[in-house]
Amino acid sequence: MRKGQPTARDRLREFLREHPNPCAAYTGREVGDAIGVSRERVRQLFGGKYNKQAEDRRKQDSLVALFVRYRPEAQVPKSLGGMSYRQIAEELGLAEHQVLCSWRRLGLVPHGELFHPTRLASDRAWRAKILRIERCIVCGRRFPWTQQRELNRRRHGCRIVCGISCGKKAGPKGVAT
Numbered sequence: 001m002r003k004g005q006p007t008a009r010d011r012l013r014e015f016l017r018e019h020p021n022p023c024a025a026y027t028g029r030e031v032g033d034a035i036g037v038s039r040e041r042v043r044q045l046f047g048g049k050y051n052k053q054a055e056d057r058r059k060q061d062s063l064v065a066l067f068v069r070y071r072p073e074a075q076v077p078k079s080l081g082g083m084s085y086r087q088i089a090e091e092l093g094l095a096e097h098q099v100l101c102s103w104r105r106l107g108l109v110p111h112g113e114l115f116h117p118t119r120l121a122s123d124r125a126w127r128a129k130i131l132r133i134e135r136c137i138v139c140g141r142r143f144p145w146t147q148q149r150e151l152n153r154r155r156h157g158c159r160i161v162c163g164i165s166c167g168k169k170a171g172p173k174g175v176a177t
Ligand SMILES: [Zn+2]
Pocket: 136, 137, 138, 139, 140, 141, 161, 162, 163, 166
């Protein structure tokens, strides 16, 4: 057991055990309130630059979070019809590494991990997702248009047909299954 009053540094250490990345979530004042010291003391304890970093990161994170919300394709790699980190960075006026850091802090799935073995199940679910109901250009039947069919259309120019037999009637590149 610890003897006497814990110092501010002790309390900060305790706080950091539960909040390993405080700059992403808390202002200096909030950390100060939690451990009973001033914002300035928090800044000192962090080596004199807590607030600046935290503010920059928060701004960056909220920019990236907003972008992803309104441009869902940003979460898909460019090779699959989405966007590269560089493109996202250019549109936001950030550096590519800043986008990557925010990406991690926000818990978004890194583009490179989309096909990682542990991601295969969610990848399958993603491909099976029904985007809309389409009408077959050959037989006129309505059928679910999945993410996978959309990928095939974008990558290979496949046309909107319900299956292999209609695909054959539509000619080469007709099948989008
Ligand atoms: Zn058909």
